Amino acid sequence: MSGRPTLIGEDGLRHDNRRPDELRSIKMEVGVLKNADGSALVEFGNTKVIAAVYGPREPPAKYMLSPEKAIVRCRYHMAPFSTAERKSPAPSRREIELSKVIREALESAIFTELFPRSAIDIFIEVLQADGGTRTAGLTAASLALADAGIPMRDLIAAVAVGKIDGVIVLDIDELEDEYGEADMPVGMMPSLNQVVLLQLNGVMTREEFDAAMNLAVKGIFEVYRLQKEALSKKYMLYIEE
Amino acid sequence: MANIYVANRQIVKPGDLLAEGDDAIAGSYTYKVGGKVYGTVIGLAEVKENAVSIIPLEGVVVPREGDLVIGVVVGVGVTNWFIDIRAPYKAVLNAGEAIEQFNPLTDDIRKYFDIGDYVLAKVLIFDRSRGPILTTKAKGLGKIVEGLVIDVKPSRVPRIVGKRKTMVEALTSLTNCSMTVAVNGRIWIKCPNSLLEDIVIRAIRKIESEAHIPGLTDRIRRFIEDEKRRAGIP
Amino acid sequence: MSVTPIQPPIPKLKREAIVSALKKGARVDGRGFEDFRPITIELNPIPRRSNGSALVKLGNTSILVGVKISVERPFPDRPSEGVLQVHAEFVPLASPSFEPGPPDENAVEVARVIDRCLRESKSIDLGELVIVPGKYSWSIYNDIYLLDHDGNVTDASTLASMAALNVARLPKLVSVENDQVKIDYGTMDKQLPVKLNVVTVTLVKIGGYILLDPNLDEEILAEAKVTVGIDSGGRIVGIQKSGGGLSVSELNYAVDTAIKKSRELLTLLEKALKTV
Numbered sequence: 236m237s238g239r240p241t242l243i244g245e246d247g248l249r250h251d252n253r254r255p256d257e258l259r260s261i262k263m264e265v266g267v268l269k270n271a272d273g274s275a276l277v278e279f280g281n282t283k284v285i286a287a288v289y290g291p292r293e294p295p296a297k298y299m300l301s302p303e304k305a306i307v308r309c310r311y312h313m314a315p316f317s318t319a320e321r322k323s324p325a326p327s328r329r330e331i332e333l334s335k336v337i338r339e340a341l342e343s344a345i346f347t348e349l350f351p352r353s354a355i356d357i358f359i360e361v362l363q364a365d366g367g368t369r370t371a372g373l374t375a376a377s378l379a380l381a382d383a384g385i386p387m388r389d390l391i392a393a394v395a396v397g398k399i400d401g402v403i404v405l406d407i408d409e410l411e412d413e414y415g416e417a418d419m420p421v422g423m424m425p426s427l428n429q430v431v432l433l434q435l436n437g438v439m440t441r442e443e444f445d446a447a448m449n450l451a452v453k454g455i456f457e458v459y460r461l462q463k464e465a466l467s468k469k470y471m472l473y474i475e476e
Numbered sequence: 477m478a479n480i481y482v483a484n485r486q487i488v489k490p491g492d493l494l495a496e497g498d499d500a501i502a503g504s505y506t507y508k509v510g511g512k513v514y515g516t517v518i519g520l521a522e523v524k525e526n527a528v529s530i531i532p533l534e535g536v537v538v539p540r541e542g543d544l545v546i547g548v549v550v551g552v553g554v555t556n557w558f559i560d561i562r563a564p565y566k567a568v569l570n571a572g573e574a575i576e577q578f579n580p581l582t583d584d585i586r587k588y589f590d591i592g593d594y595v596l597a598k599v600l601i602f603d604r605s606r607g608p609i610l611t612t613k614a615k616g617l618g619k620i621v622e623g624l625v626i627d628v629k630p631s632r633v634p635r636i637v638g639k640r641k642t643m644v645e646a647l648t649s650l651t652n653c654s655m656t657v658a659v660n661g662r663i664w665i666k667c668p669n670s671l672l673e674d675i676v677i678r679a680i681r682k683i684e685s686e687a688h689i690p691g692l693t694d695r696i697r698r699f700i701e702d703e704k705r706r707a708g709i710p
Numbered sequence: 711m712s713v714t715p716i717q718p719p720i721p722k723l724k725r726e727a728i729v730s731a732l733k734k735g736a737r738v739d740g741r742g743f744e745d746f747r748p749i750t751i752e753l754n755p756i757p758r759r760s761n762g763s764a765l766v767k768l769g770n771t772s773i774l775v776g777v778k779i780s781v782e783r784p785f786p787d788r789p790s791e792g793v794l795q796v797h798a799e800f801v802p803l804a805s806p807s808f809e810p811g812p813p814d815e816n817a818v819e820v821a822r823v824i825d826r827c828l829r830e831s832k833s834i835d836l837g838e839l840v841i842v843p844g845k846y847s848w849s850i851y852n853d854i855y856l857l858d859h860d861g862n863v864t865d866a867s868t869l870a871s872m873a874a875l876n877v878a879r880l881p882k883l884v885s886v887e888n889d890q891v892k893i894d895y896g897t898m899d900k901q902l903p904v905k906l907n908v909v910t911v912t913l914v915k916i917g918g919y920i921l922l923d924p925n926l927d928e929e930i931l932a933e934a935k936v937t938v939g940i941d942s943g944g945r946i947v948g949i950q951k952s953g954g955g956l957s958v959s960e961l962n963y964a965v966d967t968a969i970k971k972s973r974e975l976l977t978l979l980e981k982a983l984k985t986v
Binding site: 272273290291292293302305346349350352353354381382383384385386387388389390424425426427459463466467470 | 487489490491492493505507509514516517518532533534535536538564565566605631688
Binding site for chain 1: 711712713714716815816819821822826830831941944945946947948949950951953954955956957958961962965966969
């Protein structure tokens with residue numbers, strides 16, 4: 236294929252000078268919206284995602300409620316200006332699928348049985364997309380749930396690993412996703428060693444899958460550490476005053 | 477013997493390992509799996525011997541039977557009102573629990589409470605399948621007609637009340653305002669004048685944002701005294 | 711927006727029967743943990759109107775796939791490739807819980823998972839499907855129709871899609887002159903360039919046990935589910951986890967089992983295709 240960029244240089248570094256096992260620069264901030272019960276802004280390099288949580292609150296319709304637990308409603312959505320070409324704001328098949336896998340991941344962490352007959356709403360907006368938007372969105376949504384005070388088994392930390400030019404790398408960006416051989420988003424409840432989101436888009440051998448999973452776990456523990464730091468920071472600010 | 481990994485009043489987060497061991501006890505807002513006790517919310521740890529629990533810093537409060545709440549009337553039926561109490565569930569106040577000898581044929585219940593009214597009420601019935609159902613039959617309950625009502629984070633109510641009501645007593649005695657603190661994070665305030673009203677509200681906001689920092693009651697006392705001095709109030 | 715599905719509860723006795731059987735190392739329908747239900751593959755049940763079709767039964771789950779092929783303009787960013795699209799419909803005749811309407815998230819997920827497995831493995835050589843670069847290429851529409859739902863729709867759908875694509879034939883290309891193409895849609899001609907076969911293998915976790923090929927009851931009870939795409943070369947060509955969490959070692963076990971069991975599906979598929 237012509238015009239395919241070199242993803243791993245001769246020095247073994249990636250197109251943005253990262254080592255294969257290096258995350259992009261990550262920023263996290265909790266409590267960024269006034270109206271939402273919980274919110275968070277998360278950036279992985281140029282990928283920028285905001286998440287808001289409302290609830291537990293009354294579901295919009297009676298048929299939606301469960302006598303056993305809170306229902307979880309989740310939307311992963313990309314802003315029209317977040318992509319290289321304007322994205323239609325109507326939900327795409329991709330967004331429908333990602334909303335589902337993200338909802339299931341979050342639902343496995345929330346103690347929904349504490350709030351029967353109610354709804355917990357999670358809204359994720361991708362503001363700028365440069366690869367890893369679902370994992371950044373899941374990371375942000377889990378912070379927003381914590382910020383809303385909704386009891387959870389653990390935070391969910393997530394990152395995408397990939398295979399580019401035959402090398403397994405951490406936290407792939409859009410260019411690496413587009414021209415690489417595989418993209419594998421992974422989300423975990425790190426304290427419980429539970430993988431709650433896993434997709435593989437691409438081809439890997441059994442051995443490569445092992446290597447990719449190990450690298451993902453390593454990255455996830457770093458993302459988890461940053462999440463805890465971001466949560467603490469919200470309460471540190473007042474002490475410094 | 478249980479290993480406890482947190483200190484009293486330490487800030488903990490969801491997924492934090494708080495304690496470990498067969499005899500470690502998981503208190504409120506924690507859970508135990510595989511002999512380990514984890515936190516479920518952001519809050520302050522409370523350690524009592526082998527037991528760890530958390531006082532949450534965020535989150536909704538689901539009221540319990542007997543709790544005092546302040547609600548807003550959002551709907552009126554023939555014989556009842558629908559009341560928003562900032563909980564995941566809309567509350568119901570039946571006319572019979574508010575009006576003596578209510579007669580649906582002759583009484584228009586909107587004359588008693590109308591949409592938009594604040595109502596001070598008690599939770600009468602609330603279980604997993606029903607409610608919350610309210611009552612205003614006891615003394616002091618009913619429509620709020622004077623003063624003002626402010627919303628605070630429901631998770632801050634215990635700090636605003638304080639241990640053995642120390643905080644709320646400090647607030648009222650120093651400002652001469654009266655305060656009714658409802659568990660659903662609404663506070664009814666009546667003050668002698670607007671200067672004092674302003675001071676008490678700012679003091680409450682300070683409690684809200686500094687709930688996790690020790691020495692709060694003394695800090696609030698000093699804050700109110702300083703503010704009164706600045707405003708020229710004796 | 712994705713919403714927690716409200717499912718009719720499984721009767722407690724049934725639930726207990728399933729779980730207590732698992733504790734004894736068995737399943738209620740008599741299968742072992744790593745057994746598929748009986749599988750049949752019928753080729754070309756829609757011979758007149760589709761370019762290729764297959765009906766797969768996996769136990770009581772029944773999937774019909776029809777392939778339609780037409781000439782269209784290639785995507786501008788892939789001017790020298792044909793187009794492959796996978797869609798799935800969970801039509802209301804297949805289950806009392808299905809309603810008419812556009813594909814819901816479950817149908818979208820199944821279609822997209824299979825689409826990715828076929829695409830990423832390069833199972834079909836899309837480069838061979840171009841007629842005039844930038845102007846004309848073959849578009850392959852692989853439509854999955856769920857007729858009867860008794861769990862594990864994904865594996866049955868992948869198998870049916872692969873079978874239908876293998877037997878599908880392109881309409882006859884009559885002539886290409888002055889950038890004009892003439893197609894005789896009534897005459898079936900060459901086979902599709904299928905380079906390798908792909909199957910998916912789905913496992914669920916119930917009460918700590920990992921089971922292959924869940925039926926509907928098992929699927930509703932499952933704490934977690936994982937689907938692994940495997941090609942005829944034994945490579946992993948896609949993974950989709952849904953539901954709740956799995957430990958890394960449980961995932962590794964699931965992937966190993968999927969690779970091992972994929973051979974059975976591939977053998978079955980190859981055997982069926984030999985009958986054409």
